[in-house]
Amino acid sequence: GDSVTQMEGPVTLSEEAFLTINCTYTATGYPSLFWYVQYPGEGLQLLLKATKADDKGSNKGFEATYRKETTSFHLEKGSVQVSDSAVYFCALKGGGFKTIFGAGTRLFVKA
Amino acid sequence: SQTIHQWPATLVQPVGSPLSLECTVEGTSNPNLYWYRQAAGRGLQLLFYSVGIGQISSEVPQNLSASRPQDRQFILSSKKLLLSDSGFYLCAWSLGGTSGKTDTQYFGPGTRLTVL
Numbered sequence: 001g002d003s004v005t006q007m008e009g010p011v012t013l014s015e016e017a018f019l020t021i022n023c024t025y026t027a028t029g030y031p032s033l034f035w036y037v038q039y040p041g042e043g044l045q046l047l048l049k050a051t052k053a054d055d056k057g058s059n060k061g062f063e064a065t066y067r068k069e070t071t072s073f074h075l076e077k078g079s080v081q082v083s084d085s086a087v088y089f090c091a092l093k094g095g096g097f098k099t100i101f102g103a104g105t106r107l108f109v110k111a
Numbered sequence: 112s113q114t115i116h117q118w119p120a121t122l123v124q125p126v127g128s129p130l131s132l133e134c135t136v137e138g139t140s141n142p143n144l145y146w147y148r149q150a151a152g153r154g155l156q157l158l159f160y161s162v163g164i165g166q167i168s169s170e171v172p173q174n175l176s177a178s179r180p181q182d183r184q185f186i187l188s189s190k191k192l193l194l195s196d197s198g199f200y201l202c203a204w205s206l207g208g209t210s211g212k213t214d215t216q217y218f219g220p221g222t223r224l225t226v227l
Binding site: 034036041042043044045046049089093097098099101102103104106 | 143152153154155157160162168201203205214215216217218219220221
């Protein structure tokens with residue numbers, strides 16, 4: 001079945017460092033890909049998404065490109081802030097009602 | 112605009128007691144509704160989803176059940192809680208009437224359940 005694998009955390013960075021969180025997927029067909037973010041004590045919220053190959057999703061300085069050839073959707077940000085500390089979930093959705101989530105990667109950003 | 116509510120926000124219950132968590136959505140009709148559980152430091156586990164009133168699909172056979180008595184109301188229940196039921200319970204919705212692959216899920220604020 002469909003699955004999502006993302007890098008294990010936690011990831012600890014200093015403020016203004018470059019961030020990459022790796023995500024790869026296995027799916028039949030051509031799913032949409034998502035990154036969700038969960039701030040402490042809250043529910044998840046959509047960060048960005050891409051619906052077809054070579055699409056780039058971007059929001060709040062974060063971006064990710066749908067790479068069909070490598071089945072990847074890595075999350076990047078050029079300069080992280082303390083306020084970016086959160087758990088990041090990669091996810092995919094094909095046809096059907098279910099979204100498949102990765103295990104989540106916790107990011108700590110130090111001032 | 113659409114909003115999603117969950118209550119209670121926090122709950123501490125003894126083992127063997129019953130459970131009822133409620134989720135309501137405003138500003139949309141016939142949404143798809145979902146219950147997830149997130150154990151401490153873990154990912155999301157889909158428990159139930161519903162595409163309409165009275166229609167419940169179960170993903171994990173255990174002592175939990177779900178009901179959808181109204182279009183925008185989703186309830187998670189248990190007759191007897193176990194220690195392993197502790198966790199962060201999240202309700203979510205997506206656009207109904209479709210199983211489109213582009214559909215975003217919108218999450219509620221969650222209920223933190225501790226079973227002692």
